[in-house]
Amino acid sequence: MQQFANPARFLKLAQALLLPVWVAALVAFAAGLYMALVTAPPDYQQGETVRIMFVHVPAAWMALMVYTAMALASASAAIFRHPLADMAAKAAAPIGAMFCFLALVTGSLWGKPMWGAWWVWDARLTSMFVLFLLYLGYMAVWQAIEDPHRAALIARIVAIAGFINVPIVKFSVDWWNSLHQGASVFRMGGPTIDERMLWPLLIMALAYMLLFAGLLLIAMRSEITSRKIRQLQLAGLAGR
Amino acid sequence: MKLIWALMRRDLKLATRQGGGAGTAIGFFVTVIVLLPLGLGPDQALLQRIAPGALWIALLLSVLLSAERIFQSDFEDGSLDAMALGVVPLELVVLAKAAAHWLTTALPLAVAAPLLGFLINLDPGVILPLGLAMLLGSLALSLLASLGAAITVALRRGGLLVSLLILPFYVPCLIFGVAATTSPDLTKPSLLMLSAIALASLVLIPIAAAAALRAYLK
């Protein structure tokens, strides 16, 4: 029953936070989109294509942030045995995976006109792709193991090991890419970013973060509900 | 210490006897290397350029293929339960099993790779760096494979999950392993990076893999 003490408090908190978070997310998206598509100037080199940055960069930032949050939640689950931490990590994974996927897709849509290819084995692309695989692996673990308690123990290990691996991959592919090709110049909006481009970028990033928060609250609530369903089902079987 | 030796000897025996699985990995490795020129054409210059990378990829895949058997049979017949209850910490059991896997699978492949390189026109000048890189790299590969095997030990279709989970960890090994052969100035730093990865795996993976096994054993 102690298991339910914390989730109950969380559910109350989530209920109170949901509406403000979603309203703020919608406002931020509206403002961010207006600024990204209307007030931000085209880049002197990339032209209108630079606008892809406003959906690409926030997705990439969030993909990295969500994985970090998952790893931290997993570590705190292992250390403090907080019952919500595993659920938070599990609930965050599909959201982070979608952000990562969108970062790859929009990056590809930017790469085609700018580099002339949908996919280049650039260091950044490669490490983002590996991050996507880590997300898929993490989610596959939850899928594959039926007992949620056992799945949580295994998923923690996977999340933490993957987190250690990310900087190693980043370093290795940076190194690898500088060996093979030095020509592809990956830079955003020129050397120093214009303030009229920086603001929409930051507001879009805020919008993505609020969306993540709103979705995480709902997904964690679903997670708590599904545990409850499992307990009720087990109790029903035992009672028969 | 004696117990660990006994464990390792047991695993070595199991792996090398008929149908033990050590042969499968080598067979797979040879198959990949023989099929490669047939698929790519006999262009000697092309083969020479891709030989180190091809050997590394064949090594990675062979180790991955043999990963499953590190813990599976012992888990299924209950030996692993006995080992978990024994005096030897599970971390050291993992280490012993990973070492046995390395000695029977990864190490023979690493030794055979430069020889098989003759089939695909490997530049003789890179045999030494390639061999050293594979020696160090195969240790990391075996350890990482045992982590993947521990994570999926009780799953019926664990094979797919192992490859998905372990692939990201093999990326740096592959990059540094091949880099060691691309130019003489890169040999030393790549070998150092590979040893760093191998040493870090040596310390961290037994802990992680033992934690995963414990989750399944209770």
Next chain:
Amino acid sequence: MDLNAAHVAFVIAAYLASFAGLAALVLYILLRDRKLKRQVSALDAKKDGRHG
């Protein structure tokens, strides 16, 4: 935004892809939450029915 500029189709495609992806994610999470809620209330009703 200049709609006649070069590569503008890629920009539109990137925004559409992003919002389609995010919408799919929102939909998936909301529907899962609804489904689970309905399940739990059904189970609760069954349990209460048996006891009462």
